[in-house]
Amino acid sequence: MNAALYKNMLKVYGKTIISYSVGSALYLLLIIGIYPSIAKSKGMEQMLQQMPKQLLKAFDLHTGIGTIEQFMAGEYYSLLFLLILSVYCVLIANQLMARLIDRGAIAYLLATPNSRRTIATTQAFVLLTGVIAIVAAIIVAGIVGTRWLAADHALNHAAFLKMNMVGMLLFFAVSGYSFFFSAIVSDEKQALALSGGITFLFYSFDLAGKLTEKLEWLRHFSLFSAFRPAEIVQGQTELLPVCVLLGAVGLISYIAAIIAFSKRDLAV
Amino acid sequence: MIEVKGLTKHFANQKGIFDVSFTVERGEVFGFLGPNGAGKSTTIRHLLGFMKPTKGTARINGHDCWREASIVQKYVGYLPGEISFLEGMTGMDFLNLLAGMRRMTDFTYRNELIERLQFDVDTPIRKMSKGMKQKVGIVAAFMHDPEVIILDEPTSGLDPLMQQTFIQIVLEEKKRGKTLFMSSHSFPEIERTCDRAAIIKNGRIVAINNVHELQSMQRKLFDITLASEQEAQALAQSSLDIVEHDGVRVRIAVQGNYNAFLAELTKYKVQNVDMHVQSLEDIFMNYYDKRRDGQ
Numbered sequence: 001m002n003a004a005l006y007k008n009m010l011k012v013y014g015k016t017i018i019s020y021s022v023g024s025a026l027y028l029l030l031i032i033g034i035y036p037s038i039a040k041s042k043g044m045e046q047m048l049q050q051m052p053k054q055l056l057k058a059f060d061l062h063t064g065i066g067t068i069e070q071f072m073a074g075e076y077y078s079l080l081f082l083l084i085l086s087v088y089c090v091l092i093a094n095q096l097m098a099r100l101i102d103r104g105a106i107a108y109l110l111a112t113p114n115s116r117r118t119i120a121t122t123q124a125f126v127l128l129t130g131v132i133a134i135v136a137a138i139i140v141a142g143i144v145g146t147r148w149l150a151a152d153h154a155l156n157h158a159a160f161l162k163m164n165m166v167g168m169l170l171f172f173a174v175s176g177y178s179f180f181f182s183a184i185v186s187d188e189k190q191a192l193a194l195s196g197g198i199t200f201l202f203y204s205f206d207l208a209g210k211l212t213e214k215l216e217w218l219r220h221f222s223l224f225s226a227f228r229p230a231e232i233v234q235g236q237t238e239l240l241p242v243c244v245l246l247g248a249v250g251l252i253s254y255i256a257a258i259i260a261f262s263k264r265d266l267a268v
Numbered sequence: 269m270i271e272v273k274g275l276t277k278h279f280a281n282q283k284g285i286f287d288v289s290f291t292v293e294r295g296e297v298f299g300f301l302g303p304n305g306a307g308k309s310t311t312i313r314h315l316l317g318f319m320k321p322t323k324g325t326a327r328i329n330g331h332d333c334w335r336e337a338s339i340v341q342k343y344v345g346y347l348p349g350e351i352s353f354l355e356g357m358t359g360m361d362f363l364n365l366l367a368g369m370r371r372m373t374d375f376t377y378r379n380e381l382i383e384r385l386q387f388d389v390d391t392p393i394r395k396m397s398k399g400m401k402q403k404v405g406i407v408a409a410f411m412h413d414p415e416v417i418i419l420d421e422p423t424s425g426l427d428p429l430m431q432q433t434f435i436q437i438v439l440e441e442k443k444r445g446k447t448l449f450m451s452s453h454s455f456p457e458i459e460r461t462c463d464r465a466a467i468i469k470n471g472r473i474v475a476i477n478n479v480h481e482l483q484s485m486q487r488k489l490f491d492i493t494l495a496s497e498q499e500a501q502a503l504a505q506s507s508l509d510i511v512e513h514d515g516v517r518v519r520i521a522v523q524g525n526y527n528a529f530l531a532e533l534t535k536y537k538v539q540n541v542d543m544h545v546q547s548l549e550d551i552f553m554n555y556y557d558k559r560r561d562g563q
Contacts, residue, residue: 004368012356103352108362108408111316111346112369115338266318268348 002114002122009126017130021137024084031076032145058210060230068153069233077229085171090195093178096123098191107268116262135168159233169246170227176253183261269294269447274324285310285471297442299458299465300451307471308451347409349420351401353393359404360389378411398425419450487523489544495537506532
């Protein structure tokens with residue numbers, strides 16, 4: 001980890017990280033804002049009951065929207081949360097390594113007396129700082145927003161935090177493999193295609209598996225199925241194995257990325 | 269100071285560098301000449317520890333360039349051949365970043381260089397012209413006062429005036445006892461700065477020469493315009509190496525034998541002289557042909 005590089009990278013990517021954070025917080029506030037009116041109308045719950053089970057499952061609404069956490073899980077954590085953080089991880093991971101390698105700018109950084117390991121580790125921390133900042137902004141928005149916009153409804157803090165924690169670990173893993181591809185490939189577009197493609201496949205497998213019972217097995221191949229927000233807030237999932245799995249995938253990806261980058265030839 | 273021994277790197281497409289060996293003494297300015305794709309940049313990438321040799325070693329100040337890259341970087345200043353910086357910052361931000369990563373504390377030389385190269389460091393990098401970026405790169409290579417300076421095509425993108433300034437900076441560094449290694453296409457640049465030069469082609473070192481020896485290999489082409497066609501005819505009959513003869517114009521190739529050339533010219537009424545310096549690639553070809561003839 002090199003302090004000067006970290007500080008500079010934060011300066012360059014700070015705006016991006018802040019806009020992702022603000023954007024995701026605002027979306028969550030919007031969801032919270034509409035919850036009181038939905039909770040009041042009994043019709044919504046009835047309508048949901050008439051919908052096909054698989055469809056509800058696909059959008060994490062199968063446990064109902066009885067509490068505000070459930071509503072957030074269904075309306076936010078199963079779609080927008082995944083989308084925003086996936087885009088952040090894939091794009092920024094790509095820019096932090098593959099773009100510098102592809103364009104040759106990494107040569108200047110490597111020409112300073114810092115090992116490749118130090119430089120890659122610093123870039124990894126920059127990426128992770130963003131993931132943490134975005135999730136932190138969402139947590140704050142959730143807690144403050146509920147008090148402000150849905151004051152009649154009590155947020156179950158423990159359940160809400162657990163959901164965010166597992167969500168963050170999911171994106172620790174996603175950012176991990178994105179960073180790995182970004183560090184081993186010499187072509188920016190190729191790195192983007194790899195990490196973007198795999199993320200899209202993971203998401204599609206998970207969604208298809210939820211929609212069709214016949215394709216349920218597909219979910220075994222998707223990292224995204226480890227994150228089940230609706231079940232987490234209901235307290236229906238065993239969290240430890242999920243956390244260990246996601247943590248391990250992330251950690252191994254980052255370590256592999258840093259080692260592979262230290263040993264590879266760079267035509268810069 | 270720089271010691272390359274049997275350096276070999278195989279690439280998938282049969283290309284690469286093969287058994288490259290040379291040494292550069294402390295305080296020497298060493299030129300590295302070769303056409304595009306000959307292996308100049310590949311060799312430099314090994315010196316910087318960006319690539320792992322298939323065989324052989326590259327050492328700077330006794331340290332292995334691959335295994336001890338981060339130690340080697342302490343002594344080295346580097347100007348990459350392709351200019352590409354980090355995005356979203358100004359020239360000054362970029363220089364500050366590198367200074368921070370080097371834990372640099374003395375900024376006098378950096379400021380002096382900025383002053384001499386005359387550019388606005390507060391311009392955002394994406395708005396800089398190629399030449400301006402090259403100046404930022406030059407400052408980045410020299411600012412920490414390194415013992416060894418490695419320059420890959422340093423004057424590309426600089427206007428002639430700045431090329432002069434750059435050559436001056438190189439000569440000053442040489443006087444201060446720095447070791448410089450520079451690759452180039454430009455013969456005049458090597459001619460004015462380097463003590464010795466290596467010629468690389470198809471990944472192999474063809475020759476390592478004293479620069480003055482190389483100079484004598486360089487053929488120069490003179491276009492002589494004479495007063496009359498008769499005179500041109502006479503000149504074309506002379507023993508000089510006539511390349512072309514057209515009306516009052518005669519093109520003569522001269523390689524080292526300047527006196528004979530001048531003596532011949534004084535016999536005529538010369539109205540104009542144009543000189544073309546032979547391209548470096550032609551010198552190489554010439555050199556190869558000679559070697560082949562000799563064998």
